[in-house]
Amino acid sequence: MSPRVAPPYRADHVGSLLRPESLLNARSEFEAGRLTAAELRAAEDAAISDVVAMQEDVGLTGATDGEFRRSSWHMDFLYALEGVHPAADSELTVQFHNADGEVEFTTPDLRVDDRIRLGEPIFADHFTALAQRVRTATPKLTIPSPGMLHFRGGRAAIDETVYPDLEVFRSDLAAAYRAHIRAMADLGCHYLQLDDTSLAYLNDPRQRERLAARGDDAEHEHERTIRLINSALEGRPDTLSVTTHLCRGNYRSSWAAEGGYDFVAEALFNELDVDGFFLEFDDARSGGFAPLRFVPKGKAVVLGLVTTKSGELESKDDLKRRIDEAARYLDLDQLCLSPQCGFASTREGNALSYEQQVAKLRLVVETATEVWG
8 A cells, every 4th residue: 555645644634623712712802802912813823832733643644723713614714805705784594403403503694895806815824833833744724615605605695796797706716716825835835625515515405406596507516616626726836735625514513414425426526626535424414435436546535434523432443344335436545534524613613522532533543554554
């Protein structure tokens, strides 16, 4: 079995990690006006130093800053694009589900009310601070896919006087991402992940119905998103490895969509120009491994077999059995292992403890070592 010297790694993780209580308290104090921006930054720096050390101590080859400086995995980035703003007069409510019932996530709608451009590179200081803290691991930057901007609000969120033609909107959006990706590569980023819920949500017939109801061509939305991401990645340097994570929703241990990857698989795996795919396979809601038969040679799939939605620790033997099942459809040498999603896609985090989070990451590393060496 050949070692993986470039991302994604045999043992990997999606990106977000549980915020420590000290950091949550510091952010609350800052928002209440009792802490300065410099004091909040110092609290973030301390927490990130600790969480980077934890990732390296458990044996991970790639490390993130846990997304500790963000409120959510995607909105902080999207609002930083010129031309994108939170709506002052409306909110988006998303229904999430878990074993105990339903949870609502409410956030301001976004509006595209001017031409989209990249001003300053987004999260550049986040990345450089992370890069200064790693000792043995590759620093990994996670950002939302460009597909998320249209998916969140659809045509209604994009000012028709600014963008009467959505192809011009997509062209501007891709150009802003290309500029950002080049800037991050120039800063020394070798591992970039584009997080995307739309490509996973579209496997759910109910989600496609919602898109169709607002006027989108839901049957072909995934193909447009793939073209948009590919345009955003054009010209990226050979030194930069890019993965994507397909998520069905992750908020306080709850999910928003269900269904296997069958609807998007053939186009996704063959046409999306990334090096690897982080895929959720932690329960029956995520479907089976059969769609992996479409993955071509040269691309890796990171099997998200370890759930981040509960603290119960998986059996190593069960993980190995499921890896064997996946290898019926895709060569074992193209497979890797990770948790199914982040541990804290928003600041609230999922319903498990820090110790349980660490145990799950250590389990991923130990299992991957035993399977792939």
